[in-house]
Amino acid sequence: MYVELKHINKHFGNFKASDDVTVGIEKGKLIGLLGPSGSGKTTILRMIAGLEHPDSGEIIIDGKVINDVPASKRGIGFVFQSYALFRYMTVFDNIAFGLKIAKKPANEIKERVHELLELVGLSGLEKRYPSELSGGQRQRVAFARALAPNPQLLLLDEPFAAIDAKVRQELRSWLKGMIQKLGVTSIFVTHDQDEAIEVADEIIITNRGRIEQVGTPYEIYSNPKTAFTASFFGQPSIFKDYTKFRNFESIENIDNAVVRPEFVKVTKKTEVQKYSKSAEEGIVEEVNFRGFGIELRIRVNGVVLTARRSFDEPKVEVGEKVDVFLYQLFVTEGNEARLLKNQSLREPVVVI
């Protein structure tokens, strides 16, 4: 493990920002710290950087406990949420700042800055001031500035939050490619699940100062271990009594059932459905256009589920009676989650 946090606790007044946080990060990985606002993800990042200090616990980088090493000596590059570019310095001086502080020779600085400008695709803009750049360009400058002293660890706080949606998409793949190319161990904070899934090699889910789950995006999405993780992704419908839906194993003491839209198959009465025998009848309450397809809200067995249909399927009307089939659902007990599959999927299919 390249970066390790061991039993970290941190309070801000009465607010517990980190609650016994223990997690490890492998060298060369791109890690997404994902959680709702106030879940303690930025605090973890700032503690690794040395901008905050834990009340207790150890922070270890490359085998050394660095709790008492000042932020400037940790060899960490940090990209701030608002980029924190020095507004009274040119792009060149921004990127060169850390190198000048380290008293590198002028020609070396010049070479390195131009190399970085080329890397982030901003050659020719070195005389501009931050206020003369677009949001995406500013982020690239912030990225180049953080990389200038060759850090072993790169930390990014909500790197895409201040950028409009269209450029954000482009920058996500750019940043992922860039970090993979450089091979620098990186941790970025985000509250956006899509962003974490798309960019990160591994996701650390935080909630209320605790680590909920660590794993690849696929593992975390498809196999949530905690109630929080199960309900964090997608647009889940959460309800109490799942036993009204037939063909699911019955378990005692379940708190909630979590159903994501992709677990729900909606078919019109006139359409052929493979599992129509075990489908339930529902009534369409809302039909909403969502760009990627149609989103439906369907009342079935007293609960309202969110489901999707694509454009090439026949249209569904509000008030229409439809067949609803659940492939699977998560059930939670305390903070534990487990997956239940519809048992009719295992039975031999009888087509009528």
Add this chain to the structure above:
Amino acid sequence: MSTVTQSSLHRDTKGSKIVRYSLIGLSLLFVFLMLILPLITVITEAFKQGFAVYSKAVADDYTIKAILLTLEASFFAVAINTVFGLCAAWSLTKFKFKGKKILATLIDLPVTVSPIIAGLIFLLTFGRQSPIFSLLQDADIKIVFAVPGIVLATIFVTFPFISRELIPVLESQGTDEEEAAALMGAKGFTIFRRITFPHIKWAFLYGVVLCAARAMGEFGAVSVISGHLRGKTNTLPLHVEILFNEFQYVPAFAVASILVMLAILILVARSVIEHKGRKK
């Protein structure tokens, strides 16, 4: 359709021509009566008996001493309040600590307290009735009815001017840029010089100008603590009062005209700074 609603909306928010012109006219009349007319009076009264009398009044020994004392007190007030203002503004905006709100409120105290009271405070603290008076006397330090008292009173009255200009600017900047610089290994003074100061430069200069203007014109607090010793503890405003009370109207207005010119000079400096600051 849309142009009709727009122009009627415009009329609703901005008012009719009559309202507009009468408001502008009223403001101009007010400024003329309250500001321009007195200024003209000061200048014409000063030159009433010709330039020779004017220059004699201005070149008078006591007047020169009063000018020098005023400049001296203003210089110390600006210098000390600069250091204090920077410290206070920095700590109030960049640190979290207990009693922060109290400090922020206390800084404004000199603006709300009458200058006479301010003078009295120092008179009572360092004067003959004070328990520390004997200590000061033993150490041969004179504060009351002496130049240090005048400087102290001037500092007190102009206390919040610089910090009040800096606080909003520093607050809007946040701490990100400083943190970024610190992460790259920059030390406190480098951070201040390279990151913070360029940001607060114009607000800071503006504060200095305001502070200087207020320091030169201060009358109340200084009047109480100075003792009106001509040639020793007489600042320009006090000198004007003395001349006026002695029915020496032309010299009084002549000396007053110096203060007016200083004020105009500061006003010009202020607009230049404001203009440059806005361009940034």
